[in-house]
Amino acid sequence: MEDYLTIGEISKLTAVPISTLRYYDSEGIFSPALKDEKNNYRYYTGFQIPVLKIIVHLKKLGFTNDSIKSHLNNLNYSHTLELITKIIEETKAEIKRLQRIEKELIQNSEQIKYLIEIDEKIDAFFIEEIDEIKAVYTEISLDIDSKKIIQAAFKKLDSSLNSNNSSEVSKKIDAPLSNTILPIGIYALIIPKENIDNGSFKEEKIILMQDVKNIEKKITIPKNRFACLYCKNKFKNRREYIDKLLEWVKENGFEIIGDAIIHFLAGPGFVKDPKELLYAVKIPIK
Known part of the structure; x- marks a missing residue:
């Protein structure tokens, strides 16, 4: 077992919480290289650390669990580019939605200011x-x-x-x-x-x-x-x-x-x- 890392060790090395590692395992995104059936301990290899860092980065970019699994299952540049392009479009739409909300919030704040003035x-x-x-x-x-x-x-x-x-x-x-x-x-x-x-x-x-x-x-x-x-x-x-x-x-x-x-x-x-x-x-x- 000298070549393996426990879930606690890989958590410290990557700053990914143990609860998140367990969640990734349950979702089939990132599973341990070895799982002891007797005590259910999870063990990882050092080669898995770069993969975990990529997952963390993709999560930050807005990749869903399914799109991350799709990337890891295909490991094809063109396929990954398609995934990123889709998220770019989704992000643009979300930016527009947030801009609309910002505009509404500004309008609503002016309404409330008006009511405050009226109260006086x-x-x-x-x-x-x-x-x-x-x-x-x-x-x-x-x-x-x-x-x-x-x-x-x-x-x-x-x-x-x-x-x-x-x-x-x-x-x-x-x-x-x-x-x-x-x-x-x-x-x-x-x-x-x-x-x-x-x-x-x-x-x-x-x-x-x-x-x-x-x-x-x-x-x-x-x-x-x-x-x-x-x-x-x-x-x-x-x-x-x-x-x-x-x-x-x-x-x-x-x-x-x-x-x-x-x-x-x-x-x-x-x-x-x-x-x-x-x-x-x-x-x-x-």
């Missing part, structure tokens, strides 16, 4: 100029139980989106529907100006603030100055905050010139109390 402005009135918004919508049915109207409208819009969510459609829509940003801040309710004027404050549309080409019902919210109020509470109490904003608009001598928006910013998954929502009431003014 809860219950504060302010004026904001908002660029034109192109959106798709569904009507809110008034024949449904008032407590379920919003929920039903969300379900209806989501069903419409899902029915159009083919790979072809996915190419034609922006970030939220292609899952590149967190699903926050992309939905809103529309209260027509006439419903503000008559005091009913009924929401008539729910919108997704993206231009989905295969959905026919579209709406454009023109660029305007908006009186805004960020709210964080139970959504059923929204009327109270709409009243507060309308009073502030009146006190400051502004004129309402269009439909009001209730913009959903964060809810379950981002707000601790599942019964609360973070949203903004926005009213166009001049």
